Amino acid sequence: MKILTTRMEAHPSDSHTIERYVATDGYKAARKAILDMSPGECHEEVKASNIRGRGGAGFPCGVKWGFLPPDVRPRYLVINGDESEPGTFKDRQLLERDPHQVIEGIIISAYAIDCNQAFIYIRGEYPKPARRIEQALAEAYDAGYLGKNIFGSGFDLEVTLHLGGGAYICGEETALLNSLEGKRGEPRIKPPFPAVEGLYGKPTIVNNVETISNMPWIVTNGGAAYAAIGPEGSVGTRMFSLSGHVRKPGNYEIVMGMTFREFIEDYGGGVPGDRAVKCFIPGGASAPWFTGDQLDLPITIDDVGNAGSMLGSGAIVVMDETTNVVEAAHSIVSFFAHESCGQCTPCREGTSWLEMVLARILRGQGRPVDLELLLDVSDNIAPGLGWPPKMTTICPLGPSAVSPVTSILRHFRDEVEAMIPAGGPHG
């Protein structure tokens, strides 16, 4: 069963055009919502759908909308299209291939939360998705789906597109809001949460592109129908970006509940050369890794969470038995060190320190004490080294850099030790 990718699969050449979108029942859900339903009814359907945010945190969307203080206007809706988590590329496809589905989702959501100004924040490295959205916005304005008095209902909605400047941290919702305001992309201290005090200090809902893209289906088919898809707690279909050592990397929309093994085999075509899976990341670079013997875990938010990691942004990265885990961990830690905003001492200093120690080990200059050092530095960023992490930082970026370090030291300690030269000047 597919919800988000049906149109692009059926009409690969023109799924992004307004003609195709309208010809395939596009904007009917928005029309239905605005003309036949009250905002409260729309919100109820979304609540009933039990859809959880697809950006990474997995928070129930309808509940989040309910946090808006009732009497404060204006409110803003911000669509997070800053998809930057390494291994994640699903929103790109949704933006590029079905931009009107995103816009229709925005219209429905804005109507449901009584908001007249929405923003789409797309990462600067996504020029084509941005062009497609720009084009689609223009078409939607021309067709009267956006702007004043939509469908003659009296409901107004303006949508503004904004391109990021190339910082991972701007995918964190409060850093994104700062960036939208023209400030440095640095996460804010929560509380207050954006729903209470967000963009320009006003109540703001931040939703992921994929979450929003589900709204037309939910309004058309009802929240209950959506809630009935898939296992409890992980309802609906979900886009997964599969990469790494697989034959067929790519985005796959699936109903959750199947095992990682099934997903990697059936959708990804297995590992090239039929080599064994050494380990895999279940939900983006921030997530603690699983080993090959955890492949039979079901892909659900709760199963993965209970096993000490997260489904996160839906990026599954497979590493086969040829992988040098220290190199892999170093690559991810380098990414986070590079993307740290620099606000919090532990993240700014700690991620770079971890990176330097791993790099030194890779250069053959590791010391036996470095293993404990890596763990203790990690502990000073994410005390207890659990997941979800305790944090000495404002946002989870620092603790995310810890995930690969703890993963390799927990599961492949002997491999790390093997890279430390015995004796020598660094002994």
Place this chain on the structure above:
Amino acid sequence: MGDPVKVTIDGTEHEVDGGTLLIQAAQDAGTYIPRFCWHKRMKPVGMCRMCLVEVDTGRGPMLTTSCTTPCSDGMVVDTKSDIVTKAQEGILEFLLINHPLDCPVCDRGGECPLQDQTMAYGPGESRFVEEKRHYEKPIDISELVLLDRERCILCARCTRFSDEISGDPLIEFQDRGNGTQVLTFPDEPFKSYFSGNTVQICPVGALTARPYRFRARPWDLEAVEATCPHCSVGCRINVQSSQNQVLRFLGVDNEPTNQGWLCDKGRFGFEYIGSPDRLTTPLVRGEGGELEETTWAAALQVVAQWLQDVIAEDGPDSVAGLGGARGTNEDAYAFGKLLRAVIGTNNLDAQLEDGLNPQFLAAATPRASIPDLDAAQTILLWGPDLKEELPVLYLRVRQAAQNGANLIVIHPRRTGLHDVATATVAYAPGRGPEILDRLRSGTGDLAAARKLLMGGGPIVGLIGRPGLTEDPMLAEAVAAFVRDLPDAKIMPLARRSNLFGALDMGLAPSLLPGRAAIASPEARSALAVEWATPIPEATGRDAAGIIAGLADGTLRSLFLFGADPIRDFPDQAAARAALEAANLVVAVDQFLTDSSRLADVVFPAEGFTEVEGTVTNLEGRVQKVARLVAGPGQSRPPWAIFEDIAAAVGSSLGAVSAASIHKEIAQVAPAYRGLSWEQLELGPGREGVIVPGETGEQPLRYVPVDIGIAPRAARLALHSARTLYDDGVHVRFSRSLAQLTAEPFAFVNPEDGARLGIAAGSLVRVTGSSGAADLEVQHDPGLAAGAVYVPFNLEETVGIGDGLDVKLEVIS
């Protein structure tokens, strides 16, 4: 603050105001939580993470920053748990891994929060064996401040100060992550009047100030609290010296005055104290016409002889005294007593440039205090540009406006407060009465301002002279309007440091010590009893009258006490002519100024940091100054010089020490009655005393009146006003500040420029009422149409005069 809530900190329950930040509540309860980025005068950012504690609000203990956590009822806090201790130790280790640890050559070494907290909470040794971050060190970010990015721990105190407090965000974070650094914008230095505050609040030695760099180690410094001598705000400072050299002023957080902040003129304007140009011996004009060094006895003999002759020949009213606003109250009192009781004249004036009615300045009522600004609903500023003349008051008004007070600014130019003002009006000097009429009637561009003033109180009127060509009576007319508004108070503004103290000591023709009017027979007779001599009754001359009297020969002799009328009197040319015409000029000064250079006898005076005493700020708040170093050479406290002069003519002021004079003031001056020396001791929680306090009384309560001055129009009206760094004595002899003296320009509105064919960058001859100056033109869109702004008292602008009409001729 909210209702009281109960918070348990380390097992002990405390009741605190709900919403108080946990870090503050803990500190008030005796538990210090370490911190770097938090500063109680700025918004919390929770960046350094040093103040992490475990907080349980019913959902289990969570690590959270106490600087960003408001106290709520039932909160249970652990500031010393294992996880907290480990986290804090971890933060310090992180902060140190890239810190250069160049403490031996760091100004901060010995008074460094990073050192101290490492000692208290940090790990004993480093586990970091990688290469540290490197930056060029240090780099100049302004003429005064240097930045060492290797030492910086990125706490954002400096950047927040510049943004939130001083309103000139010229430093900002650049780059991110491990490469994050504080920097100025390209080609834009950290040119702020308040930059020194960032040096003081920097928790490491990343920001250092050129005047203090490498001059001392903190443990070698002797320190004493005092009051800043550079303007009438009365900022509390800590004066620090080593080996009899004053090396540094630091701001002290006195809630009602400066809240810890200083302007850079106050902070760095200590250098003149140790200047090699200070006067060290008495000077007497010799036979050859040059000033020559002499002995105290010889100099005093010259003065005594001349005084006796001149009084015998022409009477005491041929003598006059100018100055007294740069010294202490005790100096001013002794100066006044010398002139009135020993010589017998009322020709005395501490005001040189403001020309405001001294009774208005000293006794306007109801008078506002600085904290009244915090509670004001609306503030009307019609007076000097506070950023240029009373900078720390500017910060306070800025803060009040940011916290929601309505601010109305009426001034000939765009001032530093325009960005936070609710309503602003720029007008050409001379047109003030029209503006006031429009404010009264609420017409045109004044409608918004009137609406705010009618919107309810409390209202505070900050009222002074916007410029030196403006009719001084305008300020009183404005004050008369404001004080009639409901729940309104006024704060008369004048810049010179202890002017309010000098006026309170009677250094004005119409005032006697303690805010008594000389016109009052009771006040005169009461003082006559105390002084055991009749108080002269003849109406005295004010500064303008003294200048005129000397020029026309009515007056023959002049005492200058810390006064440089050739630079400070609005009509500088007239002041020069007056001094040249005088038969005898006696100067008590620290430097040879344009004026004291023309004196016949010069006595070297000790001054600020060299004498103890009291001073009075623009609120009427009396605070102490203290002696920390000895003055150069044979210099002596001014009051002692006046006592010696009195003795030389066979009289006495009865002064044996500053404390003894203060005791006499507390007995003689009604507003200061009962004010004890001890009660003015400075220290934590000691805020000074606004007089008249509980023991004093104020015989004169001056009610400003609108005498209905007529607007004056000029084809081009001169706006003459001071900038912070003018060519005044204290700036000129403070090396670091002297280089910052404002560039001399003639500013015109661009529309006037276009209309008159005066391009920006062209050279014009500016001809005023007394003289001309050739200046480069700058276009200033914030200047009122029809006005030409020329900064007062720059070397190049001296002598233009204070007439309203000004003529511009393009030279090239």
